[in-house]
Amino acid sequence: MSDDTTFDIIVIGLGPGGEDVAGTLAQGGLSVLALDHRLVGGECPYWGCIPSKMMIRAADALAEARRVPGLAGTVGAVTPDWSVVAQRVRDEATDDWDDTVAVERLEGKGVTFRRATGRIVGPGKVEADGTTYTARRGIVVNTGTTPAVPPVDGLETVPYWTNHELIEAKQLPASVVVLGGGAIGSELSQVMARFGTTVTVVEAAPRLVAAEEPESGDLLKEVFEAEGITVHVGVGADRVEKATLDEGAGGGEGVKVVLADGTEVVAKRVVVATGRRADPVAVGLDTVGVASGARFAPVDDRCRVEGADGVWAIGDLTGKGAFTHVSMYQAGIVARDVLGQEGPAADYEALPRVTFTDPEIGAVGLTEKQARDRYDSVQVGLTPLAETTRGWIHAKGHEGFIKVVADADRGVVVGATTMGPAGGEVMGALAVAVHAEVPLDTLRSMIYAYPTFHRGIEDAISRLE
Numbered sequence: 001m002s003d004d005t006t007f008d009i010i011v012i013g014l015g016p017g018g019e020d021v022a023g024t025l026a027q028g029g030l031s032v033l034a035l036d037h038r039l040v041g042g043e044c045p046y047w048g049c050i051p052s053k054m055m056i057r058a059a060d061a062l063a064e065a066r067r068v069p070g071l072a073g074t075v076g077a078v079t080p081d082w083s084v085v086a087q088r089v090r091d092e093a094t095d096d097w098d099d100t101v102a103v104e105r106l107e108g109k110g111v112t113f114r115r116a117t118g119r120i121v122g123p124g125k126v127e128a129d130g131t132t133y134t135a136r137r138g139i140v141v142n143t144g145t146t147p148a149v150p151p152v153d154g155l156e157t158v159p160y161w162t163n164h165e166l167i168e169a170k171q172l173p174a175s176v177v178v179l180g181g182g183a184i185g186s187e188l189s190q191v192m193a194r195f196g197t198t199v200t201v202v203e204a205a206p207r208l209v210a211a212e213e214p215e216s217g218d219l220l221k222e223v224f225e226a227e228g229i230t231v232h233v234g235v236g237a238d239r240v241e242k243a244t245l246d247e248g249a250g251g252g253e254g255v256k257v258v259l260a261d262g263t264e265v266v267a268k269r270v271v272v273a274t275g276r277r278a279d280p281v282a283v284g285l286d287t288v289g290v291a292s293g294a295r296f297a298p299v300d301d302r303c304r305v306e307g308a309d310g311v312w313a314i315g316d317l318t319g320k321g322a323f324t325h326v327s328m329y330q331a332g333i334v335a336r337d338v339l340g341q342e343g344p345a346a347d348y349e350a351l352p353r354v355t356f357t358d359p360e361i362g363a364v365g366l367t368e369k370q371a372r373d374r375y376d377s378v379q380v381g382l383t384p385l386a387e388t389t390r391g392w393i394h395a396k397g398h399e400g401f402i403k404v405v406a407d408a409d410r411g412v413v414v415g416a417t418t419m420g421p422a423g424g425e426v427m428g429a430l431a432v433a434v435h436a437e438v439p440l441d442t443l444r445s446m447i448y449a450y451p452t453f454h455r456g457i458e459d460a461i462s463r464l465e
């Protein structure tokens with residue numbers, strides 16, 4: 001028996017993976033109800049990857065123009081205009097935060113869509129908008145994360161921005177204090193600085209992009225400081241209060257951020273980029289056995305929520321890497337599992353990630369520290385990009401390096417970082433090496449095109465010790 005409250009599958013939250021798995025399962029012949037209380041596609045297309053990368057493309061164009069002197073002549077004054085970026089974000093990236101096209105695409109695949117908050121209320125049961133729906137085959141949860149706002153005294157008394165307000169901004173503030181120098185803080189700080197905003201970054205960890213190799217954070221700090229960004233690392237914000245800015249700082253209302261070491265930073269606006277928070281309880285995973293204090297939904301290698309029969313979770317909520325490519329990868333695994341199709345289980349050993357700063361930080365697999373914690377015999381090889389032929393030719397903007405981390409016992413690469421121009425693209429070769437466990441001897445014997453950035457991989461491997 002089927003009625004309009006009973007479906008084979010209910011998908012709660014339509015981030016990139018949720019949207020994908022809902023469509024695939026409907027096309028696979030199942031009846032699918034998909035719920036999202038905001039926009040179909042989630043954070044990535046509307047407030048995340050896509051608009052932020054559009055901003056980065058613009059900021060990088062400015063930086064390249066500024067590199068013309070000494071390489072190619074002059075371009076006259078480079079005059080940033082944020083309104084061009086803001087318009088492109090509206091017109092091309094987000095449709096002015098309207099998901100009509102995405103909803104139509106989803107419904108075109110046969111999915112029933114409701115714009116509502118969904119909550120699991122027991123095995124096979126989901127409540128949304130006062131109706132209780134039944135899922136015959138299962139529930140897929142893809143509710144993502146929200147900005148984690150740190151408990152800094154006074155922060156709630158000032159109108160701080162998160163990625164949402166910044167992505168939607170029609171104008172940039174004259175000055176900002178960015179709390180958090182992870183992926184979001186670093187990428188968007190550089191964008192704002194290149195558009196003329198005075199930027200101060202405050203990062204509590206000892207380095208920027210602290211989850212990556214220390215060389216990445218150290219070099220990024222050098223580059224940021226050379227571009228005029230003030231960077232405080234190893235110190236958090238103690239308190240925030242309203243302040244009146246003097247004319248040099250733009251005048252009018254602003255904020256004063258007092259750091260734990262007593263440093264005071266005054267700016268027009270605070271931007272909070274201190275990480276993201278998943279909430280398994282808000283979506284009712286506690287009603288199907290997930291511990292109420294869990295930070296993430298615990299999943300096995302098929303993305304089945306442990307202990308909760310007929311419930312799958314994907315995306316940031318699983319804590320396996322807060323990236324769109326993880327959400328999409330897991331969506332594929334869940335679709336196969338639900339449809340009873342064969343396929344490999346989830347494997348995160350070769351997880352690639354790219355921080356789209358300039359220089360770009362590509363990374364895959366383990367950092368050196370993670371590798372040393374796991375393996376007895378670790379070798380590391382590092383080549384500064386400026387020492388490679390292509391890096392030397394490139395000159396301005398060639399900061400970076402290629403670092404390869406190997407498990408010497410098995411003779412395979414287990415991690416790598418490729419920081420530099422097109423660092424994310426260069427990383428692709430090493431992602432294959434880590435994923436396929438390509439023997440180091442094979443990597444040593446292949447031909448690397450001359451003069452490319454990726455040729456530095458050969459050199460880094462030759463330096464393994």
Ligand SMILES: Cc1cc2nc3c(=O)[nH]c(=O)nc-3n(C[C@H](O)[C@H](O)[C@H](O)COP(=O)(O)OP(=O)(O)OC[C@H]3O[C@@H](n4cnc5c(N)ncnc54)[C@H](O)[C@@H]3O)c2cc1C
Nearest residue numbers: 013015037038042043048049118144315316322323324327
């Ligand atoms: C500024 C920024 C830049 C980023 N850049 C990149 C990048 O370059 N590359 C990359 O790989 N990743 C990037 N990310 C991360 C990326 O956006 C996320 O990893 C990606 O969106 C996948 O998230 P998700 O699938 O968990 O769901 P999300 O995209 O977080 O979507 C979850 C959806 O669930 C909905 N929802 C939540 N609770 C409920 C509920 N109870 N009922 C109904 N609906 C609900 C929400 O409205 C939302 O639409 C960036 C993130 C940010 C913030």
Ligand SMILES: NC(=O)c1ccc[n+]([C@@H]2O[C@H](COP(=O)([O-])OP(=O)(O)OC[C@H]3O[C@@H](n4cnc5c(N)ncnc54)[C@H](O)[C@@H]3O)[C@@H](O)[C@H]2O)c1
Nearest residue numbers: 150180182183184185203204205236273274275322354355
């Ligand atoms: N290019 C990409 O793929 C990309 C870009 C942006 C975001 N993302 C994803 O989104 C996730 C969230 O990004 P994010 O930058 O918010 O988180 P993050 O975890 O990468 O960085 C947050 C940083 O804030 C710092 N911090 C925490 N509390 C602080 C405080 N009180 N004062 C100062 N610093 C503090 C942390 O030490 C950390 O380094 C990332 O982990 C990443 O997975 C990916």
